[in-house]
Amino acid sequence: MHTALLTKASSSALPLFTLEALPLRKSVDAAPSTVGSVQSFAKDEEIFAEGDKAAYVYKVLSGVVRTSKLLSDGRRQIDAFHLAGDIFGIEAGDEYRFCAESVGNCVVVAYRRSHLAALTGSDAQLGQDMTMGMMRSLVRAQNHMLLLGRKSALEKIATFLLDMAERTADDSTLDLPMSRTDIADHLGLTIETVSRSFTQLERQGIIGLPSARRIVLSNRAALERLNA
Amino acid sequence: MHTALLTKASSSALPLFTLEALPLRKSVDAAPSTVGSVQSFAKDEEIFAEGDKAAYVYKVLSGVVRTSKLLSDGRRQIDAFHLAGDIFGIEAGDEYRFCAESVGNCVVVAYRRSHLAALTGSDAQLGQDMTMGMMRSLVRAQNHMLLLGRKSALEKIATFLLDMAERTADDSTLDLPMSRTDIADHLGLTIETVSRSFTQLERQGIIGLPSARRIVLSNRAALERLNA
DNA sequence: CGCTAATTTGATCAGACTCAAGTGAAGTGG
DNA sequence: CCACTTCACTTGAGTCTGATCAAATTAGCG
Numbered sequence: 001m002h003t004a005l006l007t008k009a010s011s012s013a014l015p016l017f018t019l020e021a022l023p024l025r026k027s028v029d030a031a032p033s034t035v036g037s038v039q040s041f042a043k044d045e046e047i048f049a050e051g052d053k054a055a056y057v058y059k060v061l062s063g064v065v066r067t068s069k070l071l072s073d074g075r076r077q078i079d080a081f082h083l084a085g086d087i088f089g090i091e092a093g094d095e096y097r098f099c100a101e102s103v104g105n106c107v108v109v110a111y112r113r114s115h116l117a118a119l120t121g122s123d124a125q126l127g128q129d130m131t132m133g134m135m136r137s138l139v140r141a142q143n144h145m146l147l148l149g150r151k152s153a154l155e156k157i158a159t160f161l162l163d164m165a166e167r168t169a170d171d172s173t174l175d176l177p178m179s180r181t182d183i184a185d186h187l188g189l190t191i192e193t194v195s196r197s198f199t200q201l202e203r204q205g206i207i208g209l210p211s212a213r214r215i216v217l218s219n220r221a222a223l224e225r226l227n228a
Numbered sequence: 229m230h231t232a233l234l235t236k237a238s239s240s241a242l243p244l245f246t247l248e249a250l251p252l253r254k255s256v257d258a259a260p261s262t263v264g265s266v267q268s269f270a271k272d273e274e275i276f277a278e279g280d281k282a283a284y285v286y287k288v289l290s291g292v293v294r295t296s297k298l299l300s301d302g303r304r305q306i307d308a309f310h311l312a313g314d315i316f317g318i319e320a321g322d323e324y325r326f327c328a329e330s331v332g333n334c335v336v337v338a339y340r341r342s343h344l345a346a347l348t349g350s351d352a353q354l355g356q357d358m359t360m361g362m363m364r365s366l367v368r369a370q371n372h373m374l375l376l377g378r379k380s381a382l383e384k385i386a387t388f389l390l391d392m393a394e395r396t397a398d399d400s401t402l403d404l405p406m407s408r409t410d411i412a413d414h415l416g417l418t419i420e421t422v423s424r425s426f427t428q429l430e431r432q433g434i435i436g437l438p439s440a441r442r443i444v445l446s447n448r449a450a451l452e453r454l455n456a
Numbered sequence: 457c458g459c460t461a462a463t464t465t466g467a468t469c470a471g472a473c474t475c476a477a478g479t480g481a482a483g484t485g486g
Numbered sequence: 487c488c489a490c491t492t493c494a495c496t497t498g499a500g501t502c503t504g505a506t507c508a509a510a511t512t513a514g515c516g
Contacts, residue, residue: 069374071456077374092363097370134362135320141369142325146297146305148376149416153504180463188377193504195464212463212513228299381472408495421472423496440481440495457516464511473503479496486489 036109041102047089050099054091056110057130060084063106064177067098068185078186080140081178083167087133103178148188151228156187157197158226161207165217174215264337269330275317278327282319284338285358288312291334292405295326296413306414308368309406311395315361331406376416379456384415385425386454389435393445402443 038061041047047058047065058065065082067089079098082088088100116130147159160183165174176183180191187194198215201207206223208216217223266289269275275286275293286293293310295317307326310316316328319341344358375387388411393402404411408419415422426443429435434451436444445451 069370071374071378073456075378075456077377079370079373092360092367097367131359131362132320134359134366138362138366138369139320139325141366141373142297142307144373145307145369145376146299148373149305149413150299150303185377190505191463192465192506196504199464228301228303418473419495420474420497424472427496460513460515462511462513464509466509467507469504469506471503471505472501474501475499477496477498479494481494482492484489484491486487 035115036111038107038109040107041105043102043104045102047100047102047108048096050096052096054089054094054096055113056089057087057113057116058089058100058108058110059087061107061109064103065100065106065108066103066178066182066186067100069098076185077188078182079144080137081182081186086136087130088137090130090134090137103182153187153189153193153197154200155226155228156189157194157201158223159228160187161215161217162220162223162227169217172217172220174217176213176215180212263343264339266335266337268335269333271330271332273330275328275330275336276324278324280324282317282322282324283341284317285315285341285344286317286328286336286338287315289335289337292331293328293334293336294331294406294410294414295328297326304413305416306410307372308365309410309414314364315358316365318358318362318365331410381415381417381421381425382428383454383456384417385422385429386451387456388415389443389445390448390451390455397445400445400448402445404441404443408440 036059039047041063048054048056050069060082062084065086065088066078067080067082068076068078070076080088081103089096089098091097147156151159161174164176165172168174178186180194183189184191184194189197198207198209201223202209204222206219206226208218210216264287267275269291276282276284278297288310290312293314293316294306295308295310296304296306298304308316309331317324317326319325375384379387389402392404393400396402406414408422411417412419412422417425426435426437429451430437432450434447434454436446438444
């Protein structure tokens with residue numbers, strides 16, 4: 001119904017295939033570092049910081065990455081969670097305007113940006129991959145602005161759950177990879193409000209909470225109604 | 229410091245030049261409609277609606293355009309104000325996910341999207357213009373998420389004023405082209421809170437309000453401090 | 457099994473919203 | 487040219503949602 005639709009639909013679509021296949025193939029018989037190097041991170045490790053030289057563009061292979069911005073006094077806004085297949089770290093300028101961290105253990109491929117730039121000129125397909133990645137970020141960001149600016153706490157949570165379900169869940173059970181703090185900083189709320197909203201949805205029979213991070217969407221229609 | 233810097237810097241940079249010069253030159257000796265057609269709108273006219281077939285990409289020649297999203301119950305989020313030189317209406321899918329309206333009288337050029345798509349394949353420069361437009365939208369959107377999710381009313385207004393000043397003002401005087409309602413829907417506030425914030429900044433001697441829409445930035449340092 | 461961190465819950469508070477008037481400026485028509 | 491209407495903005499009073507502060511549970515984990 002919103003953001004997630006495009007994201008999910010496109011992540012398995014053609015354009016991305018190139019970016020996926022190219023480095024993996026090459027890394028077998030060539031130096032991986034020149035095309036794409038695979039990197040692993042443990043929980044809460046920094047992949048890059050706000051202000052770092054933006055030398056790489058990344059793609060998530062497994063796990064989850066959060067990109068966030070900080071205010072001088074520590075207030076944080078997580079602009080997106082990046083799941084397997086998602087691209088992050090695309091920048092127009094020469095530095096990252098975000099910090100990127102692993103949410104749990106995760107594996108990413110890093111593509112040297114200078115190399116991509118050269119390819120983008122000659123290889124139209126690869127340029128389109130970057131463009132698609134950007135488009136998807138833009139769509140997500142724009143939908144998220146509506147959420148942040150105009151939705152109530154309960155509506156924010158409902159939208160978030162539907163979005164995550166769309167992106168990860170096979171059935172009606174959803175395993176959240178991130179903490180309440182991360183969710184709060186993504187939705188512009190506090191952890192207490194996030195927790196209370198979950199509890200309220202559970203009491204209304206709209207979701208089940210077998211454990212803190214496992215959500216059962218028992219009444220998706222009600223969630224969609226809250227989605228406004 | 230944020231959004232506005234890149235926007236301003238890039239709006240006069242090279243990549244955009246092509247998009248500006250190409251249609252204007254051609255429209256003199258060729259049918260303008262095939263490349264870019266100039267359209268005028270009076271105050272509060274609709275340029276396109278959310279869900280319309282996204283047949284054109286637009287560029288503002290003069291005046292201001294707002295793009296917004298609506299919730300089912302009428303709550304509105306203005307994602308951006310587009311000033312002269314700004315591109316809007318770029319879509320990945322085949323329909324607009326926004327509504328676009330003129331804020332005051334304004335003139336725009338409409339580029340047929342099918343035509344651009346063809347050019348993007350052959351003309352790398354033009355493709356980069358679109359890419360740049362998208363990048364700038366993305367940067368703005370990402371900064372705006374931080375504002376919507378984590379800033380107080382006063383901080384939102386301060387950021388907004390600095391941003392508008394950066395984009396339009398020559399000196400320390402700023403003429404706002406939009407109403408309090410538009411500002412409120414852009415910043416995720418109500419008109420009353422917007423008004424009260426302006427009054428408060430005035431009382432603190434940080435801004436002057438010779439008339440409702442004319443702002444004098446008498447203490448830019450204080451504003452920047454509020455910018456967090 | 458005890459320790460630490462994450463989450464939930466409770467009580468209170470505050471910033472922003474709602475509702476309601478009041479003020480002022482711009483435009484209209486006599 | 488001036489009274490009248492209208493619309494945009496400001497101001498005030500009271501309310502409410504979500505934040506803050508604080509404590510209790512619960513869940514992981516070594």
